[in-house]
Ligand code: UDP
């Protein structure tokens with residue numbers, strides 16, 4: 001079998017109308033700015049979002065396009081988007097074959113983006129569109145990655161605490177120093193996006209991956225609001241799996257810690273075995289029976305550790321498996337542009 005599949009098998013992982021070589025084609029000038037918005041069952045938010053987004057963009061002194069990705073919604077998101085495209089010039093709909101998750105949807109949007117500067121945001125108005133000019137300003141100053149820190153974050157207490165802890169832990173483990181990983185209102189230069197698309201990972205976390213490709217990143221504070229309507233698509237389990245992705249996807253440290261802790265436990269085991277042996281020889285066989293409950297407690301703990309270790313190894317092996325299968329992170333159904 002040929003491992004070097006032709007790149008044409010994955011047309012959706014390249015970017016269209018690349019401004020870098022547009023001298024070859026006399027096509028319409030690509031816009032300066034692409035706004036990428038993943039949408040999964042957001043019918044209640046679409047009109048509210050556009051009512052605020054389009055005026056902000058019209059005020060900008062840059063050309064723009066808005067790319068909405070329908071991530072396999074089961075409500076009327078797609079119908080509403082189709083209606084809106086007739087009304088708004090510069091709106092692009094990317095329809096995915098089914099639900100692939102927020103980050104895959106963002107990748108699908110990236111693959112259609114024609115802008116030099118690309119800004120991602122959520123559809124639920126948690127990221128106020130009025131903050132977009134702040135990001136554009138940083139691009140103008142020459143930054144190629146504009147991260148964001150949520151000012152007065154509007155989420156549940158539990159999510160805020162959990163996110164603060166994981167932000168710190170992830171920074172430690174991965175060495176990626178971002179103050180806030182979770183906010184999706186971010187800006188990426190075309191080069192950074194190209195880097196991300198050329199290294200498509202099945203389960204990835206775009207804000208973290210982007211730091212790898214950036215030359216001149218910056219983080220700014222942006223406002224954060226409550227979800228306008230509808231429910232968060234992230235259950236506790238999905239959030240947990242996202243954090244796990246972040247930790248195992250960007251660092252080998254968990255494996256190293258496993259090795260260190262494993263070695264320490266083995267050493268401890270050896271020492272206790274020697275102690276028991278000595279005590280057994282010293283006090284005779286009766287003594288050994290007394291320690292049996294402690295022994296079991298210790299054993300249960302170790303069995304627990306082993307399962308944890310297996311799970312962690314599984315995470316890495318799973319990632320390798322996904323990488324080896326080399327499936328695309330999303331399947332594109334169709335794209336409709338109103339330009
Ligand atoms: N989203 C998506 N696919 C999914 C889940 C979410 O495209 O499978 C989109 C969703 O429509 C929204 C954004 O990703 O625009 C963030 O989702 P959500 O607001 O549910 O996440 P939270 O703000 O709770 O982290």
Ligand code: MG
Pocket residue numbers: 122124126227232
């Ligand atoms: Mg949200």
